[in-house]
Amino acid sequence: MDSGEQVQQQRPRPRRVTAAMVAARAGVSVATVSLVANGKTAGRVAEDNISRVREAIAELGYVVDGIGSSLAKGVSSIVILVAPDISNPFFAKVIAGVRESLGPQYQLLLSVTEAGEFPEAADVRRLMSLRPAGLLVDAPNAGFLEDLASPSPLVLLDAPGLESYAPSVNLDVASGARQLAAHLADAGHREAAYVDSVTGTETFAVRRAAFLEEAASRGISVSPERIISTTIDVGAAAGAFAEAWPDWQRAGVTAVACATDTHAYGVLQEARVAGIRIPEELAVAGFDDLPYSATSNPGLTSVHLPATALGQKAGEQLRSLMEGKSLGHGGVTLETSLVVRGSTSAAAT
Amino acid sequence: MDSGEQVQQQRPRPRRVTAAMVAARAGVSVATVSLVANGKTAGRVAEDNISRVREAIAELGYVVDGIGSSLAKGVSSIVILVAPDISNPFFAKVIAGVRESLGPQYQLLLSVTEAGEFPEAADVRRLMSLRPAGLLVDAPNAGFLEDLASPSPLVLLDAPGLESYAPSVNLDVASGARQLAAHLADAGHREAAYVDSVTGTETFAVRRAAFLEEAASRGISVSPERIISTTIDVGAAAGAFAEAWPDWQRAGVTAVACATDTHAYGVLQEARVAGIRIPEELAVAGFDDLPYSATSNPGLTSVHLPATALGQKAGEQLRSLMEGKSLGHGGVTLETSLVVRGSTSAAAT
DNA sequence: CTGAAAGCGCTTACAG
């Protein structure tokens, strides 16, 4: 603690510096100040006026007022990121990627709602009244997009099957899901279960469908009563698994695939409590490949999803849109891949 | 995937509904519309006009324009949350807590920067030009607060020693740190190391100082060369630990305390690779008590920090401030407590 | 109780 007791400074409340003040100081009109402040001087402002204004701006510490500017332009510098599940650590990386590619000109507004929920129509309206420069929607469902009808540039993240609504950046989760099913089949599993996310987003439907299809085609049985759903929460998943396990065990289940690593952690946790040996007695796997999946013991087998790249790509696309460029045709799809660790293979760590 | 191919709707671009349109429809002035829309009718608008306006609002789907309103009022409905490390999952809970207590009237704007960095003066200026209704700053340092000089209501989170700058909600991390040192001393450790965060925020300084002091007083030696720092990242911590371990081992180190669980995961990961037995050969502990700490094997001993409560309390305080109430005297401090698990105690899980 | 009007701070045709 290097700060000790500090007395609250009673600074003279700094008056907001306006374009008019800069104009007066530089001896020009506010129109000219606006042109200079926005870098729109090309062939419209004399060199010496440019420097006079720049000086005045620096001296007064002038910053264009975001609100006034937005009202005049009809659009703000805010980019809204809507996502159903910010509590997933996966998401922090997505945000970081978005931030990086968006640059400092845009401010990122996070729309946070109840875990797994999308904002209500009223919330969306309120958000839109901020006149966002652009919108990013993560893991949406069709219903939400129908309601949205955004007049602002819009890019979807992780929205398989919804590409027709807006430019999308997707993850090839189906491929990862198939790799996982194949891996389990190769290891000799014949009876499996699936822990899904209750979030009604398309990406989870795709993960499950692809896994089930590939599993079936490889002789793994996953009957409907062996598919359960919980929120993306370690405790919730642990509880649901604890409740389901006796039946599953009786049915000879030897492998559980989970919609996210977070769900899988819950299963691992409960398994430890219940003394279920992993992977000998039960193989466990998830999606996300969170940093902790490499750390847990045993390590968690997981479908790696490139979170940062997802955010970056989406930010890039949105930026192009906001700058009025049109996008190269077809959405972007990023690769996923299975990372095998000790939770499904005694040979791995 | 229940959506299949959808054809992009070519909706007639929905014209923005303004107060003037509502006024025309209801047969009143825009002033009256504004009063009704803002619920400031008490003794100023006739009952039948209120209902006429309400009807018109509903029929047209009018929403007060955030930008126009902000400009007129001089302040927006945006609350800015500044934090140096959003990649820490701890943070997602803090955000959720803030969101909950702030209510739907305020929009949460996230200021995201490079991991561990605070926004530059220029970034802050740009943010302030949005005329935020309030500011929340997580784990700040004194320098940043000096620069900030915010005219908006401001509440600090996890800002030990900085209470003089603004109302604060703190975590008693020192107490947790002391409990941890005591726990290690009781377990017989005499030579320890510390993995710190490079983020120059006060909370980490307090954690370290309290740990070192209590350790020293209980006969645990942590010489300066046994204090290393990395970003809050599993891989970075793993690498730094790998490099330091040979020396530490030679010096007889049997315990490592980490500034965050994330750092500790890195140590656990590297320990597994290097075949270091936990906790027999090396005891490991962190701060945060992330959900994964209960799941890892061995479980990670950690100082539990009440993340959601932190966000909630801070949101509450800010809300009071924004509503013009003055705050009860003295900052709030939330308890922390040590959770002992297998990483420091063979007896625990 | 009501509305006309000023004003918030800016941007952008427009006339010169």
Added chain:
DNA sequence: CTGAAAGCGCTTACAG
């Protein structure tokens, strides 16, 4: 190249 002016959508004294 430059500035006066209109306008963005709202809120808030103010006069009635």
